[in-house]
Amino acid sequence: MRALMIIDVQQGMFTFPGFPPHDGEATVKRIAGLLSRARRSGTPVFFVQHDGGDDEALSAKGPGFPFRAELTPEGNESVTVKRLCNAFQETDLERTLKRADIDELVVCGMQTEFCVDTAIRAAHERGFKVTLVSDGHTTFNSKAIPAEKIIAHHNATLGSGFATLKRADEIAF
DSSP states (O other): OEEEEEEOOBGGGGOSTTOOOTTHHHHHHHHHHHHHHHHHHTOOEEEEEEOOOTTSTTOTTSTTSSBOGGGOOOTTSEEEEESSSOTTTTSSHHHHHHHTTOOEEEEEEEOIIIIIHHHHHHHHHTTOEEEEEEEEEEOOOOSSSOHHHHHHHHHHHHTTTTOEEEOGGGOOO
């Protein structure tokens, strides 16, 4: 069975002064569209939420921890809180997915080169079929590379064996 997985689209990701995520608002809008279509079709939705620890922007105790308002989980949707980049490491995500008979994931979210990349590789390693929403993940400019190039690089890399690439408007649930 197929599921939508939304990774780390939390309020704190949009509050770093001077560091907006690349195409952030449009990416959130595309993810919200995917979420709406998944819910209408009865497709299971799994959220991943990063707890960066005390004094971090994504601390579970802070205002940056909640999901963006347009991407708030509903009562029957699973939320996995993680402390590491890998959504599967030291969490019950794999067990939760298998219990729900999920074998295919449509992945979107933040941050491309960290949590999105790691989750896709870990899911692939565990035998899940993965579709990466090529315009449904984003990140920030780094000191070395602009965000747009980070995203393009990861689409090319992950699309060469770890995941199938599809734009949000190509995804059907």
